[in-house]
Amino acid sequence: MTTEMIRIFDDNMVCIGQKPREEVHKAGDWHETFHCWFTIGENLLLQKRSPDKKDYPGLFDITSAGHLTVDETIEDGIREVEEELGVKVEFKDLVSLGVLKEEIIFDEMRDREFCHVFLYECKTMPEFILQKEEVESMHTVRLEDAIKLFDGVVREVEVTLVGGREEKQIIGLDSFVGHGSYYFKVLKRIEEIMANRECAQ
Known part of the structure; x- marks a missing residue:
């Protein structure tokens, strides 16, 4: 089995080397991830992680990440999107929400x-083909409700x-x-993008 190597960073996001993935979380090293949130209408799409996952089994999370x-x-x-969800998305169709x-x-x-x-706005509900060792199921939640939850x-x-x-x-x-606070920050950014788009129409 090939060892997956991950770039590691200092807390200013300056690359300082690389390590095997399994060692990164143990050592608490800063590293890069890719997050992609799907929306459809006024709803977010959440993944429920597989109960067999080593990290955070059975919990709800970002639509797709890695x-x-x-x-x-x-x-x-x-x-990651195609591997986990079976949905092919073009990078040019994503909206950047920044680096958190x-x-x-x-x-x-x-x-x-x-x-x-990143944000991907679905026009219709995707036909998901889930990577079962990673994702158990997909769910929708109203964006407004999710913001209220993470805002307390x-x-x-x-x-x-x-x-x-x-x-x-x-x-x-x-x-x-x-x-x-990550969820609240991201969902508020998504809300702002959707509101600005409505104002521009």
């Missing part, structure tokens, strides 16, 4: 990321399973990967 390896550019991160510095302390793991965050205005939101059954469930913050 690490950038030493030989990848930011644009190459788009591969994010740190998660989870049990004995220190996950420190420079997140290259409400304690729970309703999410709807994408697919034939369209089952609904109520979840709280403890059902999400512990990204802290």
Whole structure:
């Protein structure tokens, strides 16, 4: 099995070397990730992570995300979307939401990321072909409701399973990967983009 090598950085985002991926979280090294959020209308699309994942099993998270390896550019991160979700997206169709510095302390793991965050606005619901070892299912949540949850205005939101059954469930913050303020910052940026577009029409 090939060892996946990851670039590591100081806290000013200056590259200082590289390490095997499995060592990066143990050491708490800063590294780069690619995040892609999908929206459809007024809804966000969330992935529910596979219960077999080593990190954050069974929790709700970003539509699609992954690490950038030493030989990848930011644009190459788009591969995560097709690998995890079975949806082919062109990088030129993404809207950049900037780079966010994010740190998660989870049990004995220190996950420190420079997140290259992007938005993809779906015109119709994608036909997902999920990589089951990575993603258990896809769900929608109203953007407005999600912002209120991460802002502490409400304690729970309703999410709807994408697919034939369209089952609904109520979840709280403890059902999400512990990204802290990251979610609120990103979702507010998405809200602003959508509001500006409406004003321009």
